[in-house]
Amino acid sequence: MTPDIGLILGIDGVATGSIYALVGLGLVLIFSVTRVVFVPFGDIVAFSALTLASMQLGRMPGTVYLIATLAAVACLVEAGHHLRRGRSQRVMRGLLAYGLLPLIPAALAWLTAGMNLPTWLQIPLAIALVVPIGPLIERIALRPLADASVLLLLVVSVALTFGLSGLGLLFFGPEGFRTKPLITEIFRFGTIIVTAQTLLMVATAAVSSLMLFIFFEKTLPGKALRATSVNRIGARIVGIRPANTAALAFLLASLLGAISGILIGPTTTLYYDSGFIIGLKAFVGAIIGGLISYPGTALGALLIGLLESFASFWNSALKEVAVFGTLIPVLLWRSMSLARVDEEDAEIEG
Amino acid sequence: MMARVRLVLLAVTVISLGAAAPFYASSFTITLLNYIGVYALAALGVVLLTGFGGLTSFGQAAFVGIGAYATAWLTTAEAASPWLGLLFALTLTGLVAAVLGAVTLRLGGHYLPLGTVAWGLAIFFLFGNVDAVGGHNGIADVPPIFVGPISLEPTTAIYYLIWGIVIIATLLVANLLESREGRAIRSLRGGVVMVESLGISIFRIRLITFVLAALLAGLSGWLYAHMSRFVSPTPFDLRMGIQYLFMAILGGSGHILGAIVGAGLITLLQNALQDVLPLVFRDGEQLVVIVFAIIYVLVLQFARGGVMPFVLRLVPSGKHPAIAVAAPLPRRAMPQRGTTLLTAEGLMKRFGGLEAVSRVGFEVKAGEIVGLIGPNGAGKSTVFNLVTGALSSDDGTITFLGQDITRASQRHIAKAGIARTFQHVKLRPNMSLIDNVLLGVYPRTSAGFLKGALRLDRVEERRARFEAVTQINRVGLGGDPYGLAGNLPLGRQRILEVARALAADPALIILDEPAAGLSRREKIVLADLLRGLRQEGVTVLLVEHDMEFVMGLVDRIVVMDFGSKLVEGPPAAIRADARVREAYLGSVA
Numbered sequence: 001m002t003p004d005i006g007l008i009l010g011i012d013g014v015a016t017g018s019i020y021a022l023v024g025l026g027l028v029l030i031f032s033v034t035r036v037v038f039v040p041f042g043d044i045v046a047f048s049a050l051t052l053a054s055m056q057l058g059r060m061p062g063t064v065y066l067i068a069t070l071a072a073v074a075c076l077v078e079a080g081h082h083l084r085r086g087r088s089q090r091v092m093r094g095l096l097a098y099g100l101l102p103l104i105p106a107a108l109a110w111l112t113a114g115m116n117l118p119t120w121l122q123i124p125l126a127i128a129l130v131v132p133i134g135p136l137i138e139r140i141a142l143r144p145l146a147d148a149s150v151l152l153l154l155v156v157s158v159a160l161t162f163g164l165s166g167l168g169l170l171f172f173g174p175e176g177f178r179t180k181p182l183i184t185e186i187f188r189f190g191t192i193i194v195t196a197q198t199l200l201m202v203a204t205a206a207v208s209s210l211m212l213f214i215f216f217e218k219t220l221p222g223k224a225l226r227a228t229s230v231n232r233i234g235a236r237i238v239g240i241r242p243a244n245t246a247a248l249a250f251l252l253a254s255l256l257g258a259i260s261g262i263l264i265g266p267t268t269t270l271y272y273d274s275g276f277i278i279g280l281k282a283f284v285g286a287i288i289g290g291l292i293s294y295p296g297t298a299l300g301a302l303l304i305g306l307l308e309s310f311a312s313f314w315n316s317a318l319k320e321v322a323v324f325g326t327l328i329p330v331l332l333w334r335s336m337s338l339a340r341v342d343e344e345d346a347e348i349e350g
Numbered sequence: 351m352m353a354r355v356r357l358v359l360l361a362v363t364v365i366s367l368g369a370a371a372p373f374y375a376s377s378f379t380i381t382l383l384n385y386i387g388v389y390a391l392a393a394l395g396v397v398l399l400t401g402f403g404g405l406t407s408f409g410q411a412a413f414v415g416i417g418a419y420a421t422a423w424l425t426t427a428e429a430a431s432p433w434l435g436l437l438f439a440l441t442l443t444g445l446v447a448a449v450l451g452a453v454t455l456r457l458g459g460h461y462l463p464l465g466t467v468a469w470g471l472a473i474f475f476l477f478g479n480v481d482a483v484g485g486h487n488g489i490a491d492v493p494p495i496f497v498g499p500i501s502l503e504p505t506t507a508i509y510y511l512i513w514g515i516v517i518i519a520t521l522l523v524a525n526l527l528e529s530r531e532g533r534a535i536r537s538l539r540g541g542v543v544m545v546e547s548l549g550i551s552i553f554r555i556r557l558i559t560f561v562l563a564a565l566l567a568g569l570s571g572w573l574y575a576h577m578s579r580f581v582s583p584t585p586f587d588l589r590m591g592i593q594y595l596f597m598a599i600l601g602g603s604g605h606i607l608g609a610i611v612g613a614g615l616i617t618l619l620q621n622a623l624q625d626v627l628p629l630v631f632r633d634g635e636q637l638v639v640i641v642f643a644i645i646y647v648l649v650l651q652f653a654r655g656g657v658m659p660f661v662l663r664l665v666p667s668g669k670h671p672a673i674a675v676a677a678p679l680p681r682r683a684m685p686q687r688g689t690t691l692l693t694a695e696g697l698m699k700r701f702g703g704l705e706a707v708s709r710v711g712f713e714v715k716a717g718e719i720v721g722l723i724g725p726n727g728a729g730k731s732t733v734f735n736l737v738t739g740a741l742s743s744d745d746g747t748i749t750f751l752g753q754d755i756t757r758a759s760q761r762h763i764a765k766a767g768i769a770r771t772f773q774h775v776k777l778r779p780n781m782s783l784i785d786n787v788l789l790g791v792y793p794r795t796s797a798g799f800l801k802g803a804l805r806l807d808r809v810e811e812r813r814a815r816f817e818a819v820t821q822i823n824r825v826g827l828g829g830d831p832y833g834l835a836g837n838l839p840l841g842r843q844r845i846l847e848v849a850r851a852l853a854a855d856p857a858l859i860i861l862d863e864p865a866a867g868l869s870r871r872e873k874i875v876l877a878d879l880l881r882g883l884r885q886e887g888v889t890v891l892l893v894e895h896d897m898e899f900v901m902g903l904v905d906r907i908v909v910m911d912f913g914s915k916l917v918e919g920p921p922a923a924i925r926a927d928a929r930v931r932e933a934y935l936g937s938v939a
Contacts, residue, residue: 037460039467141647150460151406155599156650158408158467158592163643169636280467287464317479320471327468331461332453 001313007192009309015198015267017305018205021298022260023282025209026253028289028297030134032229033249036142037154037291040161042279043168044133044254048261049270050168052126053177060113062171063129067106069167070136074098077140098139102132119182127258134254135247137164143243161276168272176274179265201263208259209298212252221248277320281308284327290334353669360665368513372506380505382621384577387512390613391519391570393597394606395563398523400595401603402532403559404539405455409466410594412473413564415586416443417571419477422489422581427482432495436572443568444561451560455553470588477583488582495576508577515573516610519566522803524606529802529811530795533785535559537778543740544776548854549764549793558799596646602658604780611657619645670832673784676816679794681855682767684887685751687717691858691889692737696746699732706732708913709746714858719880719890721900723924724910725933730893731773733910734862737891738770739763751857765793769856771847773863773893779836783827786835786846787818790853821849826875841867845876852883859883861892865899877903901925909933 001009023045030038047063054061078094105128117125141160145153185196216222227235228245236242264270264278281304288300304323311322372380392414399405420442421435430438454465478486494503495511502508526532534555537545545552575581593616601612623638631637649656685691692714699707707729714720722730735741737748739760747756755763769790777786791814797807822831825845827838835846844864851859865873873896880890880903894900900907900921907924909916911933917924924930 037464141651144651151463152650152654154460154463155406155595156647159596159643159646159650162589162592162646163640166636166639166643170640277471280471283464284468287461318475320475321479324468324472324475327465327472328450328453331457331465331468334457334461336456 013306013309015201017302018202019260019264020282020285020301022205022256024286024297024301026256027286030253031291034246035150039157040164042275043164044257045261046270046275048130048258049265050172053179055122058114064106064110066171071102074136074139105129130258131254134250138250165273172272176269176271178269181266380509386614386617387516388570388573390610392567392594393609393613395566396594396598397609399563403535406463407466408591409470410567411586411591412470413443413567414571417568418575418581421572422492422575425493439568439572443564447561447564451557455556470591474587490580492575492579525805526803530797531799531802546760548789549761602656605658608658673815673819676812679813679817685716689716691716693749697743698745705913710915712908718905721904721907722893728910729913767857769851769854770860775843777835782832784818784831787850787853790850821852825849858889865896
């Protein structure tokens with residue numbers, strides 16, 4: 001390997017790594033606030049890219065049907081929840097939040113299908129279309145179990161991966177897509193070529209992380225999220241509703257996922273089930289950060305991006321083995337650094 | 351007795367219907383039953399690991415794959431006998447599991463399942479990318495199994511092998527779970543401090559359980575390879591690993607038969623959905639996985655125990671055997687009364703900036719009852735945790751029976767002869783009284799996994815059970831030793847902890863607020879019990895807030911305040927001490 005190739009691989013790795021970092025931040029956000037290890041998160045990334053691809057091809061994105069299905073189920077769950085407790089006056093509000101709100105971008109996409117909107121309109125619409133997926137899933141499958149153990153929530157979230165990939169196949173079909181490049185400029189630094197796409201990926205990841213940081217530090221909802229992740233019961237006592245923070249965490253994380261999808265779309269062909277592997281790689285990064293630290297996650301994700309890039313040069317077939325194999329020494333290191341295993345009860349049945 | 355007869359009749363009917371199946375069922379049904387048997391074997395591993403051992407694994411399919419690939423490769427590339435393939439499959443699966451387990455089993459909580467996802471994927475990608483095992487095309491023409499001259503190629507022939515193995519494996523695992531090591535496996539569900547305090551090595555139990563689960567998977571893989579005669583990576587991917595976990599959960603991970611029920615339900619359901627859905631919907635095939643996801647989420651939300659609890663309600667339950675008198679277990683030689691048993695010198699423990707224990711020293715002589723008292727937050731429980739090894743001290747030394755145990759592990763200290771109870775009760779609420787107390791007997795017995803599974807441990811087991819029941823009766827909890835510990839009121843759960851500690855035959859028993867939550871009468875019984883122990887030469891060290899209880903019982907008192915030892919002496923002197931009054935009531939000045 002010459003230094004030039006090393007540099008190219010390095011740049012490539014940082015670009016992919018910055019996407020994993022964004023996804024990893026979303027995962028840590030969800031985990032720290034709701035204790036859910038949200039395995040299907042990668043699917044949101046893939047769905048976002050596929051949505052944009054469908055729009056570019058002038059088709060109606062399958063996301064419209066996906067959202068409609070999820071919104072319908074969420075409305076049923078929400079209405080059932082309130083009616084069982086005899087609070088019929090809350091049903092209307094629930095239906096607006098979980099039925100009407102997510103359907104607005106879907107309706108827009110449905111109306112404008114085939115109209116070939118300019119890219120600067122397509123991208124926000126694609127993002128808006130995808131963002132409700134996270135909060136809807138949270139409402140349907142996870143909120144009823146909000147008090148369950150981390151382990152049970154993990155098992156549920158794994159079950160959800162099954163369902164979401166099935167829905168993905170149903171609504172997006174089996175073909176793979178690659179979106180049009182967002183920008184095509186190429187920069188030369190001596191012998192090294194850096195595409196503007198790469199710079200865009202890294203820059204967007206950096207800006208999004210910065211905004212997330214500002215949100216946590218400077219705004220009241222951000223502080224509420226942080227409070228919940230530090231101490232759920234304490235947060236509840238001072239009047240922070242866990243259901244609200246959970247919905248907000250999923251919404252924000254979905255937004256990060258959707259942005260990641262738009263960024264990664266032009267660089268690789270994505271299928272309905274590609275998200276799973278993307279999500280898991282981001283996980284490896286998040287675990288390097290201990291599933292709690294945002295900077296640690298970003299760093300871990302960058303490492304995974306670099307590792308993948310160099311491993312694919314060495315043996316492209318075994319790059320996945322390398323990436324997932326790394327987790328084992330990482331876990332070993334983490335378990336050594338944890339002085340004492342927490343006394344959490346590992347129960348499946350309640 | 352009637353219930354038992356009905357149970358036996360039911361079992362005989364099911365088994366004979368099963369044995370005759372090839373004579374009346376279609377060959378398609380037999381094929382389906384074969385798959386169910388093969389899946390049930392792998393799911394049995396998950397039930398053992400997850401349901402009983404509390405270790406969630408999504409990676410079971412990877413072990414099935416290792417078993418299948420090992421035998422497929424050996425019997426095709428090397429043209430070896432499938433029986434040699436079995437040996438190779440089990441050896442390889444066991445080795446890989448031992449290495450992976452050694453690395454990941456120290457992890458707590460959600461890290462372990464995430465780790466299993468990672469290596470489940472890594473192993474799957476490895477199958478698909480190594481040319482020696484056919485890459486994504488897999489290995490074809492795997493030979494059938496021969497038993498002597500009889501070929502097990504026909505589905506009806508291998509049917510008997512598969513189900514024979516399933517039945518034997520289920521019986522062995524059931525036996526194991528009712529044995530000494532099996533109880534240790536069941537005790538893994540819950541906190542780790544209690545288990546180690548009983549002298550049980552969590553890591554060893556976890557590792558062996560993990561390897562056993564993997565061996566069941568490897569066996570399933572061996573059968574799979576020679577049944578379908580073809581292996582490719584797909585049946586061993588992560589999706590299948592998740593499916594095995596859900597077989598166990600859907601069937602009922604808390605019950606050994608949950609594996610068979612779960613494997614049966616999921617296989618039949620999958621089959622039915624694949625037939626029906628495409629007739630109703632255009633994209634029916636794709637809906638199967640969605641329907642499954644919905645079922646899983648609903649089961650986890652509403653019936654976490656799975657199907658088995660509902661089945662068990664319909665089946666008459668067998669009676670528990672009465673516990674027979676057996677030869678008592680050997681007891682340890684108690685140290686000479688009055689000799690120094692335990693010495694603590696200059697103990698220090700800091701939690702961040704807080705000095706919870708600062709330069710505390712005291713001595714306990716064999717055969718006395720010593721009380722450790724002090725206001726809330728004085729550091730009494732921390733001292734107990736330092737002595738028993740639940741926490742390690744920052745400075746100072748602890749000597750027990752002339753041995754330095756300052757840096758010793760909880761397990762080592764337990765074996766040396768210190769048994770304890772906890773301020774916040776640590777029992778296994780889902781295990782019976784007798785099983786909880788039998789955990790205390792663990793270090794005094796020796797039957798291993800193999801003996802337990804083969805029921806070669808019965809003589810020792812009878813003695814252990816007799817000992818456990820003796821201790822339960824002694825603390826006054828006799829009546830229903832098979833009742834669940836979680837059904838006792840809190841005060842009595844504390845007393846059950848005392849019985850568990852006594853079952854370990856300790857030289858020193860450390861009790862953390864044993865009288866809390868007891869009625870006046872129960873306190874008198876407890877005090878009498880502790881006096882009886884002193885009579886036998888057992889030494890008692892206790893923390894207690896009930897002064898009447900302490901003053902009337904103990905020989906000596908150590909008073910702590912703000913992490914330091916305030917004063918030490920006989921009860922009468924302590925009662926008269928001005929410093930003690932000040933600590934409890936505040937200064938008058």
